[in-house]
Amino acid sequence: MKLTFLGAAREVTGSCYLLETAEHRFLVDCGMFQGGKEARRKNREAPDFDPRGIEFVLLTHAHIDHSGLLPRLATLGFRGPIYTTRATCDLLAVMLPDAAYIQEKEAERENRERHRTRKGREVAPLYTVAQAEECLRQLHPVDYDAEIEPRPGVRCRLRDAGHILGAAIIELWLTERGATRKLVFSGDIGQPGRPVVRDPTSITEADVLLVESTYGDRLHRSLEATEEELVFAINDALASKKGNVIVPAFAVGRTQEILYVLGDLMRRGRISREISIYVDSPMATRVTEITIKHRELTDPESRALVAWQTRDGGNGPRIRFTESTEESIRLNSLRAGALIISASGMCDAGRIKYHLKYNLPRPESIVLITGFQAAGTLGRRLVDGASTVRLFGEEVPVRARIYTIGGLSAHADQAGLLHWLAGFGAPPSRTFVVHGESGTAEGFADLIRERLGWRAEAPVPLSSVVLT
Numbered sequence: 001m002k003l004t005f006l007g008a009a010r011e012v013t014g015s016c017y018l019l020e021t022a023e024h025r026f027l028v029d030c031g032m033f034q035g036g037k038e039a040r041r042k043n044r045e046a047p048d049f050d051p052r053g054i055e056f057v058l059l060t061h062a063h064i065d066h067s068g069l070l071p072r073l074a075t076l077g078f079r080g081p082i083y084t085t086r087a088t089c090d091l092l093a094v095m096l097p098d099a100a101y102i103q104e105k106e107a108e109r110e111n112r113e114r115h116r117t118r119k120g121r122e123v124a125p126l127y128t129v130a131q132a133e134e135c136l137r138q139l140h141p142v143d144y145d146a147e148i149e150p151r152p153g154v155r156c157r158l159r160d161a162g163h164i165l166g167a168a169i170i171e172l173w174l175t176e177r178g179a180t181r182k183l184v185f186s187g188d189i190g191q192p193g194r195p196v197v198r199d200p201t202s203i204t205e206a207d208v209l210l211v212e213s214t215y216g217d218r219l220h221r222s223l224e225a226t227e228e229e230l231v232f233a234i235n236d237a238l239a240s241k242k243g244n245v246i247v248p249a250f251a252v253g254r255t256q257e258i259l260y261v262l263g264d265l266m267r268r269g270r271i272s273r274e275i276s277i278y279v280d281s282p283m284a285t286r287v288t289e290i291t292i293k294h295r296e297l298t299d300p301e302s303r304a305l306v307a308w309q310t311r312d313g314g315n316g317p318r319i320r321f322t323e324s325t326e327e328s329i330r331l332n333s334l335r336a337g338a339l340i341i342s343a344s345g346m347c348d349a350g351r352i353k354y355h356l357k358y359n360l361p362r363p364e365s366i367v368l369i370t371g372f373q374a375a376g377t378l379g380r381r382l383v384d385g386a387s388t389v390r391l392f393g394e395e396v397p398v399r400a401r402i403y404t405i406g407g408l409s410a411h412a413d414q415a416g417l418l419h420w421l422a423g424f425g426a427p428p429s430r431t432f433v434v435h436g437e438s439g440t441a442e443g444f445a446d447l448i449r450e451r452l453g454w455r456a457e458a459p460v461p462l463s464s465v466v467l468t
């Protein structure tokens with residue numbers, strides 16, 4: 001049997017692995033490459049295999065860097081089922097059409113530019129909203145922990161990865177010529193003890209292991225320290241009753257975590273219950289609804305908090321979910337006492353840009369940065385202390401205070417990853433470190449060799465290994 005690393009090899013996006021046995025050929029994940037021109041080129045390139053020959057896909061989770069090329073695979077001729085958890089199916093129904101919409105808008109912009117400069121032919125979007133919706137029909141929902149057999153000789157089980165709602169670790173048993181080998185794909189592994197999601201499932205056995213390494217080189221700040229920072233920042237802005245708190249947040253995962261943490265701080269009396277919270281992102285609202293629908297998958301602390309909030313006619317925070325553009329625009333006139341959570345998480349697109357436009361010039365408002373801000377994004381310029389930023393073609397002065405809240409990460413840090421690896425009773429015969437920047441993945445493979453004495457390596461992109 002052969003395993004090929006088509007993506008997320010010495011980088012963090014484009015997660016995709018091809019598995020070939022004497023009888024079968026399938027993928028684990030089919031993610032989009034993200035970040036700049038090179039990523040765009042790789043997304044458009046013809047794949048190194050015939051999509052029509054792929055029998056099925058096993059999908060770890062809904063994040064676009066794991067799922068975002070599924071509609072493209074389907075447009076290139078893949079007709080088989082995509083097996084993933086029920087919650088992931090629900091999230092994909094929101095996220096894939098959204099990704100397609102962004103692709104359509106980008107192609108439109110590119111074509112306007114080409115028209116203007118009379119350079120080049122028209123480009124088509126990577127895939128359209130209609131194609132993304134068509135692809136959703138290939139989803140086959142699977143329950144956590146239930147064993148399925150997509151083809152004779154291929155068995156698998158999805159286990160909770162504690163990363164985002166529905167995220168799974170994949171256990172896969174492949175039988176070829178009478179011999180069975182067990183492969184484990186970690187997918188993205190969550191940090192133990194985080195709000196909303198459960199802790200990652202401990203896996204005890206594997207012949208071949210693929211482990212992610214996004215934060216294989218660092219430690220996160222503790223949740224307690226993170227809460228202290230939040231309490232300080234919120235009380236600073238809202239106690240004076242003069243300003244607002246603007247929170248750029250990813251719609252999937254981060255928004256729900258922040259809502260949990262705010263509710264918990266109110267229950268413990270650390271912040272005022274009088275704060276008006278607004279979630280101003282239709283996608284975040286949909287994802288919050290999906291999280292509530294699948295509340296049996298959330299951790300016991302989250303369920304206890306929800307029970308407290310709904311007791312005696314409602315103890316919880318006042319949360320308003322704004323839908324229409326008009327409702328969103330009305331938030332611009334709020335001068336004080338509002339905490340507005342909006343997307344995108346890195347401030348580059350979406351409604352958050354309007355809230356920043358109105359609040360950045362005001363010294364009495366604050367901006368809470370709660371997630372990773374990539375180089376070149378507006379969020380990164382704020383973190384780096386820019387005195388003015390460009391928004392909608394205007395220079396906007398930055399007088400609001402910018403607080404960076406560390407420690408709310410959906411990925412395990414180095415200690416979290418090592419803790420998960422310690423769950424294996426015996427060393428896998430081979431361990432491949434994936435889903436990390438080049439230096440991080442290599443460094444984490446070194447660490448696994450030194451600390452655990454396992455055979456570990458960081459595969460290069462497009463390399464294959466024969467597993468015997």
Ligand SMILES: [Zn+2]
Pocket residue numbers: 061063163188
């Ligand atoms: Zn992920």
